[in-house]
Amino acid sequence: MKAIVTVMLKPGVLDPQGRAIGHALETLGFEGVGDVRAGKIIELELAETDAAKAKASAEAMAAKLLANTVIESYRVEVV
């Protein structure tokens, strides 16, 4: 199975990269863009065939390594 882990900076943590993207969009003439946040997507190929177990396993990986929970939150989706 494949697990897709999305890692984002937590609300309240300054995201200078997101802000720079926002400024660039404004410069390009796109209007009405509010707060921009940039994150990471990590795709994992897992040998596990049980979706619930695969999700639990990917969540453990996210908590231990893929995200730093001091500054980031994560979401796991199994497909």
Added chain:
Amino acid sequence: MSLRAGIVLFPGTNRERDMAIALAKVSGGREPVMIWHKETSLPPLDLVVLPGGFSHGDYLRCGAMAAQSPVMRAVKDFAEGGGHVLGVCNGFQILTEAGLLPGALLNNAGLRFLGQDHHLTVAQTDSLYTKHYTQDQVIRVVLAHGDGNYFADSTTLDRLEGEGRVAFRYAGADGAVTEATNPNGSQRNIAGIFSDNRRVLGLMPHPEDYVDPLMGGTDGLPMFTSIVEGLAA
């Protein structure tokens, strides 16, 4: 006086020689031992140093991969047993990723890599590393980082300040600690912090870069003379 220091090397570490020069200078020429990240134990040491660099190419997050290295289990045991650990720049990032120091280092708020001199104030002199400085002394050091923006939640920040665990703050040449003298967006201008027993120190600037007039400065030297006075047999 002779100090048994060990410097941990990760793939991508690149500031170990400067650190070795600074340590040898205050330790009668005794060279620190270099310890590869695959090692699972440490030789008998007075001090472990995690130097600067770009361990594992800064992949995922700065210091995230290095924090999971085999040697870090031994470094954690060493710290938990009351050992002294100094992390500079990438070493500070590794210490936070390994959970040996609280908080995290984010992208510089201005998004630019900073390679420049900057001033600090010494916020805590009651430690192995800082006792040869005076309280609120202004020192000039070198910054060389892209991810030095110290972040912790306000409860953690209050605790660090309340327990006297802020070691250094970014300042102006006159010692002013303000938003204008904050080069990278760090919370409360924090440049370096201690563990709760003040035996683990992490800081973003490079004290090892200014230990000889020929380098352009000597304001880093008191850190190394403090260490050797406190630890060397």
